[in-house]
Amino acid sequence: MDYTPSDIEQKWRDHWKKEGTYKVSNDSDKPKYYVLDMFPYPSGAGLHVGHPLGYIASDIYARYKRLNGFNVLHPMGFDAFGLPAEEYALQTGIHPATSTTDNMERYREQLSALGFSFDWDREVYTCNPKYYKWTQWIFAELFGHYYDQTAKKALPISELADRFAKEGNKTVKAANSYKGKFSADDWNGMTKVEQADVLMEYRLAYRKIGYVNWCEELGTVLANDQVKDGVSERGGYPVIQKAMKQWYLRITAYADRLLYDLAEIDWSDSLKTIQSNWIGRSEGASLFFDVKDSDEKIEVFTTRPDTTFGVTYMVLAPEHDLVAKLTTEGQKQKVADYIAYVNAKSEVDRMAEKEVTGEFIGAYAINPFTNTEVPIWIGEYVLKDYGTGAIMAVPSDDERDNRFATKFGLEIIDVVDKSKYPEATLKDKVGVIINSGFMNGMEVPEAITAACKKAEEMGVGEMHINYKLRDANFGRQRYWGEPFPIIYDADGLAHVLKVDDLPLVLPDTQDFKPAKGGRSPLARMEDWTNLPNGMTRETDVMPAVAGSSWYFLRYMDPGNDEAFASQKAVNYWQDVDLYVGGSEHAVAHLMYARFWHKFLHDKGLVPTNEPFKKLVNQGMIQGVIEFIFLDKNSPQDARRFVSADIAAKETDGDFAKIPVHVDFVSNYGSPKSYLSKEGIEKFLDWRPEYKNATFETIDGTYQKGQEVDKFEMLTLSEVGKMSKSKFNVINPDSVIDRYGTDCFRMYEMFLGPIEQAKPWDTKGIDGVSKFLKKYWALFFDKNGNWSLSDDAPTKDELKILHTAIKKVTEDIERFSFNTCVSAFMVCTNDLRKWRCNKRAILKELTILLAPFAPHVTEEIWNRLGESGSVHHAAYPIFEESHLKEDSIEYPVSINGKKRGMAEFPSDASRDDIMAAAKELEVVKKWSVEDGKQIRKIIVVPGRMINVVVG
């Protein structure tokens, strides 16, 4: 009887569904274990082969925990709001709700074909009003709270207003963006609007001016992803930075806790480092510089107040508020030109700019320590949102300042003597201070303290802790997202909707184009925005990160209409024990989710301080992106495409890389990938705007309709993220059709370490397929008849089984699934050598294999005559005694090079082995016979012997 996956896999999936094999209850005597996957965005391209990598790993782990007696919560859902569905709607007129529903349906089918042990009754999707009711509610709660730095937690904003009325804000230590100080009398004398404006600067959800990518031609705000090289990806129109008032979340209030609580969670060091660098806590001083002939002061943050005597100029961010006020008449034009240049660049482009750029604004600041005048510049390397958006430049001790000063011929004064520390780089805070008045002769750390003290005495500054972390821009001028539960009164004051008025359902429309001024399409729906009582609704919607910031809590109690989840459910499940997802989410999603969780914890609504106890980042399965080259200078009605080899040769040509759908390309991913005549025709059907183009190769040129015998246009292959926008998505469906789900699951695991990125390739899948056939064949005789023996297993058979139990168990625990698959292969190969068909061995092997290949093992389990499901069986117990050997083979090295082997009893002592080693043939050959002496013998019991000769 042959192994035929198609005969068994669907049968068992139907059976599991019918029996509710993977249902999980909130009432259980078993210990709980929560295994969570990062839920997918249901893209129109379907589930690709990269998604399952993490899902298979977490499914194996969930099944492993279940076999070990845990009550395992293992849910799945969809991150269903987002930009791509809206862009698709703009192009096709298909409503995002429709396309998203269709895509989710396709994803469910694809996911269920992978045999995951999800409890689908707990499915959550973020665009469901029953779900986003609570997303809106959490936002409303954030709006209703401020962060009290004395209590170290969020408190109701009403308590803050009461304190202002009694004490003003001088005694309040709270996270805020309000600059001034006021007394109780001042507060009580303010108008309602003024008070509301002040409170807004303290709320955890607040409004302020922020910058967006604005495309005038498209009349819309663009995501960073939609901007390439300063122009819109669609159409290639110019994009500038435009100021807009919108919602923000004050995540910076939690910066310290987000940083220090990393210590209590089991995440990789690299991920913790990424998060900690993203938070970017640095201690230093804020210093105020007077401006010559002006009342204005420029505030800077510096980690090196000890170098203040070396300040020879200042640089403001081009967007800094003071730029307009301080620029002198003579410099106005140059400054305006420079700002226009900067506005056309994204932040990433600005940071990546290798050339130093800047402009003098004509004004001078006064160095508070030296009273000398220093010129004020603007430069793109200073970012508005980091620190105060202004720096004091110390070209002697900062690399970027140094490059800037060198290029523009600005003065450089040495203030730190590093001659005592020849190893130190500019970045190291070491050295002796020189040319610096009261600090001369001090070591750097001492001087930093002294400079802060002096600044405080002089009233020109103070110690300050700065974070790179910025508050989260939470407004999108879009349609497909959660509406804000916010209405504005006649004074423009924001009010939140009460929980009884939620969800505020996203109104229906067929017109997804932005409204005037780049506002959300909702702004056009006046019936919805204008309320009968004269109030108006907020028309921005929330970003996709909103729904993904708390979904893990909803799975605990997904149907609840009274709360985001019941306290009983939350107290039972507590937190996520294992979270598996891509490293591309290392900052944004994980940071926001931790922030929301901590806020809910402050409110006493979740028992844990951190949401994700252990986190494993799966590497990305990459796709191949194929390009041909478009000659940018060719006329619009006769575009010229050239092959990759021509483009490589014509180095002076001006070519744009145009991605080609991988389906059109022959031999994709290899150096010889090419477009055939048929491939080009498919490309032209797909991109009709190029129908008149010519396609040039070294051997000749092709144009649509032309007759050619053999035509191969070489394409350029690059490896990169699998994404609909790169036209390189590969679905698992065809692989599953051919090899079966169990094989696909094991092959994805066999590809390599789960955390490592790798390009997709089906080359080795036959090996895994052969393994499953061999495993199946263990249960059958030569004639294909079911044939098992009930005899007691031999010592060798037990050793093979228990070697596998040990290896597989240890490797599951350390998430090394590729080596598990290899251990299974070794085990079946060895059992085949012994022609083992003992029930006692094969039954245990079947349970061990069940998490990896759930279908074939269930079929065998059934044929073994066992009751129930193999997925509810008891995990095999490892017995050390079966692995014991009488003797061990030692490698014998001479001077670190392996020269031979020698066998010793496994209980031989180090001294015994050392004595015996001297007499070994190999050792004599390489020492005495070579005219050398034995200098030293190193024995590591059970491992190796190394003899040093010389």
Next chain:
RNA sequence: GCCGAAGUGGCGGAAUUGGUAGACGCGCUGGAUUCAAAAUCCAGUUUCCUCGGAAGUGCGGGUUCGAUUCCCGCCUUCGGUACCA
């Protein structure tokens, strides 16, 4: 630019704590079976040479009896860089 990761045979990868480099699989070569093919099975497969060795884990140094593993300096590729998710 900044932050993080990776680099080992023709290919995917293994080596868990500094201790036999290349497990397992693909591919390839030869053989068996077959009228033939597929499938299956067996053997071989890092490179180089004088068959005894020599070299070898991106590159250049270092520590050590011993380094894929630790340290210093580079190179290349991938991910993130705050509005793709």
